[in-house]
Amino acid sequence: MNIDQLSNQVLDGERRALARAITLIESSRGDHRMQAAELLERLKGARRQAIRIGLSGTPGVGKSTFIESFGSMLTAQGLRVAVLAVDPSSARSGGSILGDKTRMDRLSRDPNAFIRPSPSQTHLGGVARRTREAVALCEAAGFNVVLIETVGVGQSETVVAEMSDLFLLLLAPAGGDELQGVKRGIMEMADVILINKADGDLKAAATRTCADYSGALRLLRKRPQDPEGFPKAMTVSALEEDGLQTAWSEMQTLTDWRREAGFFDGRRADQARYWFEQELRQALLSRLETPEARAEMTRLGQAVSEGHATPAVAAQQLLVSLGLKDR
Numbered sequence: 001m002n003i004d005q006l007s008n009q010v011l012d013g014e015r016r017a018l019a020r021a022i023t024l025i026e027s028s029r030g031d032h033r034m035q036a037a038e039l040l041e042r043l044k045g046a047r048r049q050a051i052r053i054g055l056s057g058t059p060g061v062g063k064s065t066f067i068e069s070f071g072s073m074l075t076a077q078g079l080r081v082a083v084l085a086v087d088p089s090s091a092r093s094g095g096s097i098l099g100d101k102t103r104m105d106r107l108s109r110d111p112n113a114f115i116r117p118s119p120s121q122t123h124l125g126g127v128a129r130r131t132r133e134a135v136a137l138c139e140a141a142g143f144n145v146v147l148i149e150t151v152g153v154g155q156s157e158t159v160v161a162e163m164s165d166l167f168l169l170l171l172a173p174a175g176g177d178e179l180q181g182v183k184r185g186i187m188e189m190a191d192v193i194l195i196n197k198a199d200g201d202l203k204a205a206a207t208r209t210c211a212d213y214s215g216a217l218r219l220l221r222k223r224p225q226d227p228e229g230f231p232k233a234m235t236v237s238a239l240e241e242d243g244l245q246t247a248w249s250e251m252q253t254l255t256d257w258r259r260e261a262g263f264f265d266g267r268r269a270d271q272a273r274y275w276f277e278q279e280l281r282q283a284l285l286s287r288l289e290t291p292e293a294r295a296e297m298t299r300l301g302q303a304v305s306e307g308h309a310t311p312a313v314a315a316q317q318l319l320v321s322l323g324l325k326d327r
Contacts, residue, residue, distance in 0.1 A: 003035055007042040013080075013142045015114050022116055025133045040133060043140035050082070050139045051255055054160035056150040056186065057170030062196045063149055064103040066170055066238035071104075073244050074145055075112040082138035083107070083115045084131055085149045114143065132163045132275055161189040162274050165264065166251055169193045171213070173205035188220060191231050191254060194247060198235035206235045225263040230254055287322050296321050 001024065009017030025036040057063050064085075071081045083104070107113045116134065131148060138146045150160050161167045169190040187193075193213050198206035213233040223231075234250065236243035258264040287293060300314040309317075319325035 001035055003038050003042065007039055010039075010043060010137060010141050011046055015141075018114060018137060018141045019116065021137050022118075022130075022134045025130045025137070026118065036133070040136060043137065046140045048139050048142060050135075050143050050146045051166065051251075052135055052146050052148065052164040053251070054148045054150065054164030054167045055170060056160060056168075057196075058172065061170050061172045062238050063170055066194070066196055066236070067147055067149060068104040068107045069238040069241045070244050070248070071107045071113055071145075071147065072110065073241065073248070075107075075110050078112075079144040080112045080142060081107075081110075081114070082141075082143040082146045083113065083149065084134050084138070084146065085115065085117045086131060114138065114141075135163060162271050165255060165258075165267070166191045170196050171209065172197050173202045173209045187216065191226075192247065192250060193217070193231065193233040195233065195235045196238055199237040199240045199242065203235075203237075210235045225258060225261075225267065227254070227257045227261075284324070287324070293318075293322060 006017055006021055006024075010021050021039060024032055024039065027033070027036070055063060055067065067083055067085075071083060074081050085104075104115055108115050118131065118134070135146050135148065148160055148164055167189050169186060169192075171193060173195060195206045195210045195213070198210075210233045217231050217233060220231075232250065234243065234247055236247055238244070255264065258267070288297065296318055300309065300318055303309040304311055304314050316325065
């Protein structure tokens, strides 16, 4: 693959080239990883920035409908929008349906939008392992907004906050018990909580739910990276496209405040360090995936199960055999 040509095509905003580039960085082949690293290094000099928006929500809350309506609103304003939709993979087969693109038919045909579904491949955090690199590619291609949709809501989905500038939590109108089902961790990460489906018979319920979450947010400790009034809860209707512009205005207000206060660039620097550490951990874990390492793990595991070695001693022996610890 000609990396020089591919990097130029990505910088020119060619969507087909962007798709090929993301396929390259998602590959686990050794030669592809080297090419991906070279590509990312070449594109780093473009220094283009998009607003990165992470989005999580309970199943059935209407994330795809929201993204299509919200994305279409942004493209109508002349913005270029990229959507990185992560679908859950089967723990048994490793397969993934990748159905998000089919659920966003209108947005997928928009020339100013790019939708890329990727399998989570059982990676914790509701995002694919290379999602952050895909975000960097979309920025280099000149997209103004990158939406990162996670596979669902839960404690581990907070990792998406480590690759986004704004983190949206999308919820449906429900009774007070719904508040108990949302983990405190993801509540503390959310910058804006959007109560979707605020239309028809559910409009009143959405208003009550919004009030419940507004009260809950006031009980949380105020974060230094937030101006007065944030984080906040709002009602929207993706189906009727109501409240989307107000939500976008609030997101812009928060982003602008963080830029002026110096939190925006500082946050991105912290995220870069976080992903360096994650990449290092993944590289070390990959040492356990070789046939030799698996065979040694099987041998030592058998010794532990038969009582011939303790787990701690067996683990030390494995690290020594991998050259990760001195004898």
